[in-house]
Amino acid sequence: MIRMSNLSFAYGEREILKDFNLELNAGETVMITGPNGMGKSTILRLLAGVLIPQSGEIDHGYPKGTDPRQKTAFLPDSLSFYRSMTPLEAAKFHAGIFGTEPSDLELAKRAGVDLSRHIYELSVGQRVLVQMAIILSTEPELILIDEVLHSVDPYLRDILFRELIQVMEEKNPTVVMVNLNFHDIEHLADRVIFLGRDGIRLDESVDLLKAKTRRVVAEEIPPEYPVLLTENVMGSRHHIVYPFDKKIGDIADENIREMDLTEIMTAFMGGEYGVS
Amino acid sequence: MTLMVVMPLVYLLDSSLYKTGVTFLEYMVGGFALLWMIAVVYLAYNMFRPEEKDNAVEYVLSLPIAHWKLLIWKVLPRVGILLALNLLISTLGSNNLWFYNLSGLLSFVVFAQVCGFTLGIVGRKSWVARMMLFIMMICVFIISSIPPELIWKDVVNSISMMPYLPNLSPMLIWMDHVRFSQVSYVIVEFGFLLLILLPLYRAWDLKQVRTRELSFAKIAIVPLIVLAFPVVWLFSS
Numbered sequence: 001m002i003r004m005s006n007l008s009f010a011y012g013e014r015e016i017l018k019d020f021n022l023e024l025n026a027g028e029t030v031m032i033t034g035p036n037g038m039g040k041s042t043i044l045r046l047l048a049g050v051l052i053p054q055s056g057e058i059d060h061g062y063p064k065g066t067d068p069r070q071k072t073a074f075l076p077d078s079l080s081f082y083r084s085m086t087p088l089e090a091a092k093f094h095a096g097i098f099g100t101e102p103s104d105l106e107l108a109k110r111a112g113v114d115l116s117r118h119i120y121e122l123s124v125g126q127r128v129l130v131q132m133a134i135i136l137s138t139e140p141e142l143i144l145i146d147e148v149l150h151s152v153d154p155y156l157r158d159i160l161f162r163e164l165i166q167v168m169e170e171k172n173p174t175v176v177m178v179n180l181n182f183h184d185i186e187h188l189a190d191r192v193i194f195l196g197r198d199g200i201r202l203d204e205s206v207d208l209l210k211a212k213t214r215r216v217v218a219e220e221i222p223p224e225y226p227v228l229l230t231e232n233v234m235g236s237r238h239h240i241v242y243p244f245d246k247k248i249g250d251i252a253d254e255n256i257r258e259m260d261l262t263e264i265m266t267a268f269m270g271g272e273y274g275v276s
Numbered sequence: 277m278t279l280m281v282v283m284p285l286v287y288l289l290d291s292s293l294y295k296t297g298v299t300f301l302e303y304m305v306g307g308f309a310l311l312w313m314i315a316v317v318y319l320a321y322n323m324f325r326p327e328e329k330d331n332a333v334e335y336v337l338s339l340p341i342a343h344w345k346l347l348i349w350k351v352l353p354r355v356g357i358l359l360a361l362n363l364l365i366s367t368l369g370s371n372n373l374w375f376y377n378l379s380g381l382l383s384f385v386v387f388a389q390v391c392g393f394t395l396g397i398v399g400r401k402s403w404v405a406r407m408m409l410f411i412m413m414i415c416v417f418i419i420s421s422i423p424p425e426l427i428w429k430d431v432v433n434s435i436s437m438m439p440y441l442p443n444l445s446p447m448l449i450w451m452d453h454v455r456f457s458q459v460s461y462v463i464v465e466f467g468f469l470l471l472i473l474l475p476l477y478r479a480w481d482l483k484q485v486r487t488r489e490l491s492f493a494k495i496a497i498v499p500l501i502v503l504a505f506p507v508v509w510l511f512s513s
Contacts, residue, residue, distance in 0.1 A: 097339050
């Protein structure tokens, strides 16, 4: 288990995290989402050891003296890498640091990446694949993926997800993904964390979240319903209710609808921005 | 490179040099000595330039390498190159670049590397940072050119003359019998860095948004200071 306790972090004067607490269970896949500027990428950077918290601590659960970075694979949104190297050189360099065998770059080969070209010559999608192939080759126990998948075309994204699922099935690592494209990882994530202005606004398993959120179509709904967001759709009023425990009042069953993850998260975002 | 190409041409064009008796070799050695002075800072200032150019800073920081090891890999070859160049220039007759002794030279190199590195990552592209670097280098150069015992005696004298501070002048007699270690330079220079320059950096608040680099610099300072002692000790003994 990874435990982040009372973490605080600020970029200069701008405070991003204050007394932040989070526990990640071994082997679970967590999606962190939320509006921009709430600290999603900062959490990944802190977990990856790129940033050091100003206060608080991160316990990766390893014996004392173990560098957690040895067991972590980090794919940042900046796609930070030695771009002047070719993928083969980068794989060799990375393996040299981790003391493992260099990646065979099978993932990149499958996507038709020319391995003799410099990384800066590759498209963004190809770079993501190369970097993913390299960082996964060290058999990490913690995989951190920032919001980079939007720049990968659907075909490459499919290859990438299949590879990731294979690694998850074989090695059972903890995976933390920052994502704003919920459709892609709806079936991959076990748990969703929504970061709002005041820290963690939602921390729920995906199945439970879907079971507890409903779209209620009605002009007015009883005040007992905790409404996340109200919107006008094609002339009727839709209320997103979370948590939805039981039907209250005389609303017809066909007016209470289930929602997919994208709809739910969009409603949370809207609520965070104060849209109603 | 431009300086190296231009220097012989300037020498050939400058007829006054013939009159003063400066030979072509002396002129070139002087030019290289000047280049060396610039290189001391430039090499450190650009220590992480390849990583920055490649956008690899974040990647490097996520690798399981202790930050102090990373710095030693970067600093040691540079110190070696600068010392070899200095040796070459000195052999050709530039009088050890006017340093009091080898320990003065070494401490200057190490210190300049630290300052250049710190400003290189915190204040890159900032003219305030460049000006500070320039002023700092002059100060450190002056410090490195004075025998360490004189520096310490000056410190003791200054304290003794100040009102409300204890009179330390009896210490001067004791100091006459003490052989000052080469690491005195390091203590003076790093004292200068920690007490004057770092608060100055902070006051100017150079590129505060570069938090990752700033935190890296903070981590780097201590190992670099620790590194400076054995380097100066080893090379000068």
